[in-house]
Amino acid sequence: MDTRLDNALDVTLPRGSWPGPAPAREGPVARLRRLARRHPFKLLVLLPTLLAAIYFFLLAAPQYESEARFLVRGRQGGSSGGIGDIMQSAGFRPASEEAMGVRDYLQSHDAVAALRSRLDLVGLFRRPEADPIARLWWAEPSAERLLDYFRRMVTAEYDTSSGITTLRVRSFRPEDSRLLATELLRLSEEVVNRLNQRLQDDALRVAREEVARAEARFAAAQAALTAFRERERAVDPGRSAAAAIDNLSKLEGALAQARAELAEALRFSRPDNPRVLQLRNRIEGLDAQVREERQRISTAGLGNSQQIGEFERLGMERELAQT
Structure with a gap:
């Protein structure tokens, strides 16, 4: 059926009064920029504070810290000279250098690898009660990622004035922090013992070499003296x-x-x-x-x-x- 409008209304708009197409809606980035220009204090101060408060009061899981302090004692040296000089030249160092070496070891790949061979280090940092921000994100992390996270949770500081090394360990269970600190102390002791044993072996090797050279020199001098006596009668x-x-x-x-x-x-x-x-x-x-x-x-x-x-x-x- 044909439908036709009779008496159509003829509307004439004045020139320049056509509104044109509707403006495009602002995206989130544009709105954020406009908000930053209008309210910089709210965006830069209040918003981060609000987010931090939400995390710490609503999302953050409790973390437990275990602290241990230890002192690496140097070897008591006797009188200088003789075997003492030989041992010093072989590599015996002051206790401060050994302590700093232990401190560096506690935050190294070797320490992480040793811990992983003794306990479930990844599982310890991925406890179910850990919040999604503070926990270790990867179930099979690479060595570098695990070391970075380990350094966030474990710190070792050496006080040059007192010679004391302070070890702090954080985790999501108190028994985990205590276990981790105990294993790190045991590793530190093993490192010091291995270092001392290696230095002792080096010192004994150098001493034996010195004795062998002295015996060779003495034998040569004695042989030369005997030959002289026989020659000159x-x-x-x-x-x-x-x-x-x-x-x-x-x-x-x-x-x-x-x-x-x-x-x-x-x-x-x-x-x-x-x-x-x-x-x-x-x-x-x-x-x-x-x-x-x-x-x-x-x-x-x-x-x-x-x-x-x-x-x-x-x-x-x-x-x-x-x-």
């Missing part, structure tokens, strides 16, 4: 030279005494007296011995000096090797 050139000079002095003394006795005898006896003849023969023999001894000492003088110098050098090397 002298046990001690210095003593041999001193003995030769002493013998010459004795011969000269005996010669002087014999000459004095001869002069005394000539005063009361004839020249052909047997006593006088005996003294003359003795004087001739002593004089020959004195000349021979002087000749031998003067001939071997330079050689004796060289022998004595070499002998003293070898003896000094042997003494140094013994010390």
Whole structure:
């Protein structure tokens, strides 16, 4: 059926009065920007405070902290020198360095790996009562993610003035915090023991090497001294030279005494007296011995000096090797 409107209303609008298309509706980002321009205090201060209050008072699960303090004692050193110097050169460090090493270990990948081998570390941080913001989000976290979360829940601080390391552990159950702190203390003790054992082994190794080198030096010096004695046919050139000079002095003394006795005898006896003849023969023999001894000492003088110098050098090397 055809329907036709008769007497249609003809409406004429004035020019420029057409409203045009309706404006587009604002998106959330635009509304947020407009709100930030109009109310910056509400957006930057009140809104974060409100969100934090909602989380802490309505959503946040209670966390329990366990605190432990320990002191890494250094080795009591005796007198300096000797084996103490060798052990120090082998790597024995002050207790402060060991304590700082333990502190760094407690927040390292090695500590996390050791804990995972001893207890369910991931499950401990994913307890059902934990809130969705504070809990560990991943059931199978990577090593880096687990370490980052572990460092949020476990802190270790070293006080340089007192030497005390403070360990703080947070979790969602008190028994979990206590267990985790106990295991970390046990790991710290094991680290210190391993470090001390390694340093002791290094010190003993260095000491054995020093002893072996000293024994080798002593053996070489002793062999050189023995070869010198066999080559020069002298046990001690210095003593041999001193003995030769002493013998010459004795011969000269005996010669002087014999000459004095001869002069005394000539005063009361004839020249052909047997006593006088005996003294003359003795004087001739002593004089020959004195000349021979002087000749031998003067001939071997330079050689004796060289022998004595070499002998003293070898003896000094042997003494140094013994010390």
